[in-house]
Amino acid sequence: MKPPVVSDVDRDLVVNEAFGPTFQGEGPSTGRYAHFIRLFGCHLSCTWCDTPQTHDPARHDLAAEQRILSIEDILSWLASTPADLLVITGGEPLLQPRALERLLCAIRERELATDVEIETSGTIAPTDVLISAVTRFNVSPKLAHSGLRRRQRIRPAVLRDLAGSGKAVWKFVVQQVDDLDEVQELVGTYGLHPVWIMPEGTDSSTVLARMRLLADPVLARRWHLSTRLHTLLWENSRGR
Numbered sequence: 419m420k421p422p423v424v425s426d427v428d429r430d431l432v433v434n435e436a437f438g439p440t441f442q443g444e445g446p447s448t449g450r451y452a453h454f455i456r457l458f459g460c461h462l463s464c465t466w467c468d469t470p471q472t473h474d475p476a477r478h479d480l481a482a483e484q485r486i487l488s489i490e491d492i493l494s495w496l497a498s499t500p501a502d503l504l505v506i507t508g509g510e511p512l513l514q515p516r517a518l519e520r521l522l523c524a525i526r527e528r529e530l531a532t533d534v535e536i537e538t539s540g541t542i543a544p545t546d547v548l549i550s551a552v553t554r555f556n557v558s559p560k561l562a563h564s565g566l567r568r569r570q571r572i573r574p575a576v577l578r579d580l581a582g583s584g585k586a587v588w589k590f591v592v593q594q595v596d597d598l599d600e601v602q603e604l605v606g607t608y609g610l611h612p613v614w615i616m617p618e619g620t621d622s623s624t625v626l627a628r629m630r631l632l633a634d635p636v637l638a639r640r641w642h643l644s645t646r647l648h649t650l651l652w653e654n655s656r657g658r
């Protein structure tokens with residue numbers, strides 16, 4: 419079966435799931451009451467991807483995983499379930515910039531969320547409208563263990579744009595202590611700040627074990643440590 423095409427039409431978003439309330443599980447806002455929109459589609463293919471249902475036709479029936487939602491549909495959902503923090507994730511949300519701009523501007527106008535965060539891989543530059551409409555980009559540049567070639571995962575101009583936006587935090591997914599040297603190289607080369615280290619893992623025992631290994635080495639580098647709160651609480655459940 420041919421995979422569905424993600425198009426950037428202005429009035430609709432191609433969505434995998436919308437869910438909440440739950441807690442933001444990752445990064446600086448961990449523990450905040452939050453609603454999520456998971457957009458469909460990703461141009462990358464990390465070996466350990468935890469959301470292959472957004473883009474991988476070898477593992478999922480993509481036609482069954484995608485929903486076309488109009489911006490009005492999403493606004494009505496938010497109006498009926500007041501959001502403090504709205505998190506837009508994926509997949510790669512920045513593949514649908516125009517519709518996202520319209521959504522975020524309408525959310526601002528109607529005051530349907532206090533804060534909006536976008537989770538992104540740091541390989542697609544955000545538009546100026548998106549930069550002004552979001553509270554923060556949680557950017558996760560991928561390391562070598564993602565299995566991607568360096569030129570696929572590290573886009574210097576995009577990293578510089580995001581760093582220059584003043585709205586990016588850098589959340590690196592790490593498997594082992596040695597990965598921190600690779601993070602250090604990227605941080606130094608592109609001037610990335612602030613740095614959050616998050617363990618890779620989709621079950622609570624892996625997340626906890628890796629956090630314990632990473633804690634002291636992360637402190638020694640004066641970086642921040644993120645858990646994956648939703649994984650500790652609910653393992654790999656969908657819609658959490």
Ligand SMILES: Nc1nc2[nH]cc(C(=O)O)c2c(=O)[nH]1
Nearest residue numbers: 441442443444507537648658
């Ligand atoms: N609770 C919760 N927090 C999250 N933070 C980032 C997520 C993601 O999938 O990008 C995520 C997620 O899937 N669930």
Ligand code: SF4
Nearest residue numbers: 460462463464467509
């Ligand atoms: S960038 Fe994110 S959604 Fe895309 S393959 Fe990597 S982990 Fe999965």
Ligand SMILES: [Mg+2]
Nearest residue numbers: 468469507508
């Ligand atoms: Mg996730």
